Amino acid sequence: MSRPTGGPAALHPSARHPGTGSPAPRRWPWYLLVGSLAVNMLLGGILAAQALHLLPPPPPPDPGQGIARLVERAERELSPTDAAILRRGYEAERTAVDRMHENMESMRRQLRDSMQAPIFDPEGLRRALEQAHATEAELRSRLDSRAIEVLSQLSPEGRRKLLEMGPPR
Secondary structure (H helix, E strand, O other), X not given: OOOOOOOHHHHOOOXXXXXXXXXXXXXXXXXXXXXXXXXXXXXXXXXXXXXXXXXXXXXXXXXXXXXXXXXHHHHHHOOHHHHHHHHHHHHHOHHHHHHHHHHHHHHHHHHHXXXXXXXXXXXXXXXXHHHHHHHHHHHHHHHHHHHHHHHHHXXXXXXXXXXXXXXXX
């Protein structure tokens, strides 16, 4: 009696279940199923990451809030003399900081309104943006001068501690 050599196909040359005559189901190797699952998870992760980037970015933070938090943190870290100098400088320019935020918001509104207008006015937008930039430059110059004044009044230790604290957040 001869024995068949080979796998299941050698036992059943017609690739049918014995007795039923129906076709035998194909079996996928396990590593193909695991590989398919891994590829699907990778593609799902890529699509999810792209979807998250489609959301609009959050609006920029209000510079006044960041500076106010910096002053509050600095008051806890600095000597009472340096803290008082910093507080006076901040209070003296608080309106300028508020005006910077208002100017920024006004510029955004003008840009949005101009883009939504039925008839686009490039020269009107150009003038509005130039005015907003001029106002911002004036306010920044004013704040820079105040910062130089305050820093020149602080002790070396106070300036070092401010530097270690980093920028306003």
